[in-house]
Amino acid sequence: MWRMVLVVAVLASCRAPLWLGPETAVAWVPDAAMVRALRDTNDLCAGRVLSRPPVEWYVVPGGAFWSPAGEVLGYWTSDQRIYIASADTVYHWVLRHELLHASLGTGHPPVFRTCGVMP
Ligand SMILES: [Zn+2]
Numbered sequence: 141m142w143r144m145v146l147v148v149a150v151l152a153s154c155r156a157p158l159w160l161g162p163e164t165a166v167a168w169v170p171d172a173a174m175v176r177a178l179r180d181t182n183d184l185c186a187g188r189v190l191s192r193p194p195v196e197w198y199v200v201p202g203g204a205f206w207s208p209a210g211e212v213l214g215y216w217t218s219d220q221r222i223y224i225a226s227a228d229t230v231y232h233w234v235l236r237h238e239l240l241h242a243s244l245g246t247g248h249p250p251v252f253r254t255c256g257v258m259p
Contacts, residue, residue, distance in 0.1 A: 161215075161223055162205045165198040168224070172234070178236050184200065185255035190243035196221045213259075216241035233257045235242040 183189050204225050207215040213228040214237060222238040229235070235259040244251070252258050 156217055158219075159208050159217060161198060161217075161221065162200045162207075163164075163207075164202075165200045165223055168197040168199040168229075170197055170229070175235075175239070178232060178239055179243070181253060182236055186240075186251050190240075193220050193242055195239070195242050198223045199226045200224070200231060203228050214238045218245065 181192070194229045198221060200223050202225055204211050204213055205215075205223070206212075207223070209215065213225050213231070214234045216238045218241055219224075222242065224234060224238065233256065234254065237252065240252060240255065240257060241247075246259055248258065
């Protein structure tokens with residue numbers, strides 16, 4: 141029995157825990173035309189048509205929140221959830237930053253600077 145528990149514990153520690161987002165996050169449906177325009181802008185600065193995976197949006201009350209990356213204005217998860225601090229939903233660069241993560245499925249390649257969406 142202990143051996144099985146130990147094996148499970150080792151396997152579980154090999155993977156990053158799934159982050160479920162801040163407890164105060166609430167689902168958000170941003171204006172679809174705005175999101176299209178933000179994605180169009182990302183395509184233009186990237187110089188190519190980027191993928192547009194469906195994204196689940198959440199707003200977190202306040203100007204910033206804690207995430208696995210520390211205190212942030214926005215956060216993207218690889219299962220295509222985007223969290224935005226409520227005070228920052230008006231800052232398109234924050235939204236475009238997280239949409240770039242969703243399109244590229246990765247961290248911060250140089251295109252983030254090219255697109256002017258790095259803090
Ligand atoms: Zn980022």
